[in-house]
Amino acid sequence: MATTKEMSVEEKLRALYDLQLIDSRIDEIRSVRGELPLEVEDLEDEVTGLTTRLDKLQLELNQIEDNIKLKKGAIESHQASIKRYAEQQKEVRNNREYNALTKEIEYQELEIQLAEKQIKEMKASIEFKKEAVGQTKEKLDQKTTHLKHKKAELNDIMAETQKEENFLMEKSAEYREGIEDRLLAAYDRIRKSVRNGLAVVSIERGASVGSFFTIPPQTQVEIAARKKIITDEHSGRILVDNVLAQEEREKMQQLFASI
Numbered sequence: 001m002a003t004t005k006e007m008s009v010e011e012k013l014r015a016l017y018d019l020q021l022i023d024s025r026i027d028e029i030r031s032v033r034g035e036l037p038l039e040v041e042d043l044e045d046e047v048t049g050l051t052t053r054l055d056k057l058q059l060e061l062n063q064i065e066d067n068i069k070l071k072k073g074a075i076e077s078h079q080a081s082i083k084r085y086a087e088q089q090k091e092v093r094n095n096r097e098y099n100a101l102t103k104e105i106e107y108q109e110l111e112i113q114l115a116e117k118q119i120k121e122m123k124a125s126i127e128f129k130k131e132a133v134g135q136t137k138e139k140l141d142q143k144t145t146h147l148k149h150k151k152a153e154l155n156d157i158m159a160e161t162q163k164e165e166n167f168l169m170e171k172s173a174e175y176r177e178g179i180e181d182r183l184l185a186a187y188d189r190i191r192k193s194v195r196n197g198l199a200v201v202s203i204e205r206g207a208s209v210g211s212f213f214t215i216p217p218q219t220q221v222e223i224a225a226r227k228k229i230i231t232d233e234h235s236g237r238i239l240v241d242n243v244l245a246q247e248e249r250e251k252m253q254q255l256f257a258s259i
Contacts, residue, residue: 010226012179013240014248016187019175020200021252026168027197029161036154043147050140057133064122071115078108164259190236200238202245208232
């Protein structure tokens, strides 16, 4: 909507109100999605976190099982040592050698007891971790199913609204090009500061839309004259008269219907 001449105040007001109608329609489309995109993002993060936790638990289980195998191997080694020392005791020549071998046997038996105690503790740890794995898998399945449904819901809404939103985004950019930077900056600033995003509003029954404050009659006359940009002293919104607003709404309705 580029201009080749200086715009009149009325043309500026119409352009601003048209931009407001387009941006408000984009706001409506996005509100239909509500918190869905954020919900999907949060669920994706949860699924990733649970998957990482499950992988970590499985790795820990594998490590514990490997350690049990090592301990069992050590027990077999200690048992072989005991058998070997017992055989050597049969051939000793004095009490000193016999006692030394006895101490070695006792040491190997203590090592076996320690290994068996550690195996018992590791088996208990395995049961605990298997329970954690089961709970994590169950939660992961629930979150994955929930995510699948939410994604499908979001995709359905996106499929219905994306074409219209893309068209309106292009139109919004086009209309913005035709508005001077100073007014555009004011428009954007007001839109960000008000809850409903309405920076340009019309006069309805003597008050600006969305406000309970009455506009003085003289100010209403000035707004209807369209000779200068007038803002609501209470909200800061740019004001347009009802006739102009109705004309632009009808024009924009035709645009929206063409999508």
